[in-house]
Amino acid sequence: MEEKTNALLKATPEQVLYAKILEKGMYLGLLVLFITYVLYVLGVIHPYIPLNKLSGYWSMNVHEYLEHTGINAGWAWIGMLNYGDFLNFIGVVILSGVTIICYAAIVPTLLKNKDIIYAILAVLEVIILGAAASGILAAGH
Amino acid sequence: MRITGKLWIMMVIGLFSLILCISPALAKVPAETATAGHAWWFWPIILFIVTFIMGILAVLGGVGGGVLYVPIISGFFPFHLDFVRGTGLLVALSGALAAGPGLLKMNLASLRLAIPVALIASTCAIIGAMIGLALPTNIVQIALGATILGICILMVTAKKSTIPDVPKADRLSSILNICGVYQEASTGEIIDWKIHRTPLGLGLFVIIGIMAGMFGLGAGWANVPVLNLLMGAPLKISVATSKFLLSITDTSAAWIYTNKGCILPLLTVPSIVGIMLGSFVGVRLLRVAKPTLIRWMVIAILAFAGIKALSKGLGF
Numbered sequence: 001m002e003e004k005t006n007a008l009l010k011a012t013p014e015q016v017l018y019a020k021i022l023e024k025g026m027y028l029g030l031l032v033l034f035i036t037y038v039l040y041v042l043g044v045i046h047p048y049i050p051l052n053k054l055s056g057y058w059s060m061n062v063h064e065y066l067e068h069t070g071i072n073a074g075w076a077w078i079g080m081l082n083y084g085d086f087l088n089f090i091g092v093v094i095l096s097g098v099t100i101i102c103y104a105a106i107v108p109t110l111l112k113n114k115d116i117i118y119a120i121l122a123v124l125e126v127i128i129l130g131a132a133a134s135g136i137l138a139a140g141h
Numbered sequence: 142m143r144i145t146g147k148l149w150i151m152m153v154i155g156l157f158s159l160i161l162c163i164s165p166a167l168a169k170v171p172a173e174t175a176t177a178g179h180a181w182w183f184w185p186i187i188l189f190i191v192t193f194i195m196g197i198l199a200v201l202g203g204v205g206g207g208v209l210y211v212p213i214i215s216g217f218f219p220f221h222l223d224f225v226r227g228t229g230l231l232v233a234l235s236g237a238l239a240a241g242p243g244l245l246k247m248n249l250a251s252l253r254l255a256i257p258v259a260l261i262a263s264t265c266a267i268i269g270a271m272i273g274l275a276l277p278t279n280i281v282q283i284a285l286g287a288t289i290l291g292i293c294i295l296m297v298t299a300k301k302s303t304i305p306d307v308p309k310a311d312r313l314s315s316i317l318n319i320c321g322v323y324q325e326a327s328t329g330e331i332i333d334w335k336i337h338r339t340p341l342g343l344g345l346f347v348i349i350g351i352m353a354g355m356f357g358l359g360a361g362w363a364n365v366p367v368l369n370l371l372m373g374a375p376l377k378i379s380v381a382t383s384k385f386l387l388s389i390t391d392t393s394a395a396w397i398y399t400n401k402g403c404i405l406p407l408l409t410v411p412s413i414v415g416i417m418l419g420s421f422v423g424v425r426l427l428r429v430a431k432p433t434l435i436r437w438m439v440i441a442i443l444a445f446a447g448i449k450a451l452s453k454g455l456g457f
Contacts, residue, residue, distance in 0.1 A: 005331055008322040011248040013445065022388070030235070030413075037410040042187070051181040052176035054407055055219075059280060062223040063436060066402050073402045088406035091401060095234060099392045106252075117317060121256050125389070132267050132396035 014106040014113075022103055025098025033091025040084035048083035074135035100129045152292035181407075188218070190413040192232070196419020201430050202439030204296070205387065206416040207359030209232025209439070212289045212446035215282070216453060220408060222278050222285075226357025227403030228412050230395040233359030235413045236420065237387035249381035254319050254336070254374060259386055261343050262350035262360070263393035269354025270397035279454045285356050286451030292362050293444045296436070299366050310335040313343075323378060334375050342372040354394035359387050 011019070037044045049057065049069055057065050066073055071080075080086040103126045110119040131137055182225045192206075195213065211229040215222045244250035273281055310320065320335040336342075347368050353360040366381035368374045374382065398404065 004380070005322065009248060011246055012252065015245050015248070015252040019242040019245035022238065022245070026235075026242065029238070033413070035411055037385065037406060040406060041182075051407065054181060054405070055179070058220045058224055058405055058408065061221050062274070062401055062403050065221075065223075071402060074400050085406050086245055088410065089399075089404070090392040091230065092404060092406075092409070094227070095231065095238060096392050096395045096399060097236070099389055112202070118256055122262055125256070125260050128260065128264050128267070129389075129393055132263075132393045133400075135400040137267060137271065137397060137400075 014109040017109060018102045018106050021102045022098060025035060025101065029091050029098065031091075031096035032094055033088065036084075036087040036091055040088055043084070045082075045084035045087060047085040048080055049085060096131065100126055100133065103129070147413070162329060164233075183220075185407055185411040188214075189415040192412045192415030192420040193422075194195040196416040196421075197423040197426060198419075198435065198439055199416070200420050201426060201435040203436060204439060204443075205233055205237050205359035205361040205384075206290065207357070207387075207391070207418065208289075208349070209443065209446075210412065210416070211357050211428065212285060212443065212450050214412075215285070216446045220405075222282060223274070223398075223401075223403045224405050224408060226273065227398035228393045228405070228409045229359075229394070229402075230398055231359035231404070231409055232412050232416050233357075233387055234395055235393040235417060237359070237384055237391065239417060239420075241385040241388045244385050247381075248321070248323060249377055249400075250385035251319075251321050251374075251378055251382050252385075254368070254378070254382050255317075255386050255389070257317060257343065258346050258368075258382075259389040260387065262346045262353070262390040265347045265350025266354035266390045266394040267397055269351035269356075270394040271354075272351070273355035273357070274397070274401055274403075279353070279456065282450050282454030284454075286430025286447045286449070286454055288352060288356060288358075289443055289447030291451060293440050293447060295362060295366070296440050296443075300370065301376055302369060303334060303376045305369065305373040305375070307335050307337050307367055309337065311337045311339050321378065323375070324377040325377075332375055334373075334378060336372040336374050338371055338373070342367055345371070350390060353390050354397070357394070357398070360390060361387060398399035 007036065039045060041051070043051075048071070057069060065071075077086045077089045081090070103122045107119050107122050107126075110116075110122060191213070193209065195209045196206055199209055207229050210232050211225055214220065214229070215225040218225075241250065245252060314320070314336045317339075319339070320333075322331060322333050323330055345363075349360045349363045349367070352363070354357065361383045364386055365376075365379050368379035368383060369376050
């Protein structure tokens, strides 16, 4: 009885797996974000929008900002990674993307445990987050 | 030691109020004029200081960083609401990512409870983000102000139940096998928990998700009452699962804002770092602070920011 209670007190294998991936992704994302930011603000890698010009744009709405700066929305930043400001997006994407990896990783464990409903829910979550990440769901002013 | 701690808290609140009061945006100066005359590094530094203090207050006041960030930064700083919401989501997301792994490993956050809830909340957060980005800014600002004032009322009136009485698990939660066991550290008691009213609870996460995405707020203020008071999860499980849940809900909305271009790294990174460092200090100050007093101060600051957002939206 006591053994059963002790077992129930522990996190399930899929929960532990999820936590481990989330932790690694969080640390990696924050580290990358910090390093790229330092490179950006110290001017080691030149930004697309000069730092002293940025204040002229941040009071505009995002539509006007993109129009005035000639920046394309979505994943266009990948083609601009040679600029210090866009380099910071790598960290943002790691932080935003780690949850998708966590969900995808627990699906095999759920299937192995014959937890079909939760496996389906996890796959659906991957699809939903994947759709949001892909940029196909667009909206704007 | 106690006096030093209290002095620290008073100084922190004083500095926070001072910065907000001297903020050019508060002085009704046009944004262009407000940002002119300052070197580019002035804003990230001031943002770092404000978010650092915000992180301390969030911990002491028992609220998430995101719910303080959006109304205060959009109300008192010259940045457009689009960028503030995008950053607000990343601020809430980072806090949830930092806390999530530990809570899951300790089995306080329940993945079993979070997965169905998160699927609904994250889907609706995407819809909320799309609505929020499509609506005119002043409408969003008015709705944000009204929501923040609603959160203040919720904070004042909402009760908490450490271990709610759940006589019988409902059919849906039984099918999904949403239940668990945890040990209350203070008493050593083993608590066997289950939930009820699952369909209604999941329905409310439709609204919570939309609001989180629309305003860029973390939604802990709404998650906890629904999980705890309505669905009957123990308070500790509700708080921990809510914190973890934000890492999923805010992720979906954050992608929409990121893909739309609402991320300015110069503002985002100092905000994330400021809030996280402030939270670490806040946890240390928690030992000497009077939570009730701080909570009232946080409610007052939020109410002020809510009124500011309303007046900004209405053009006063």
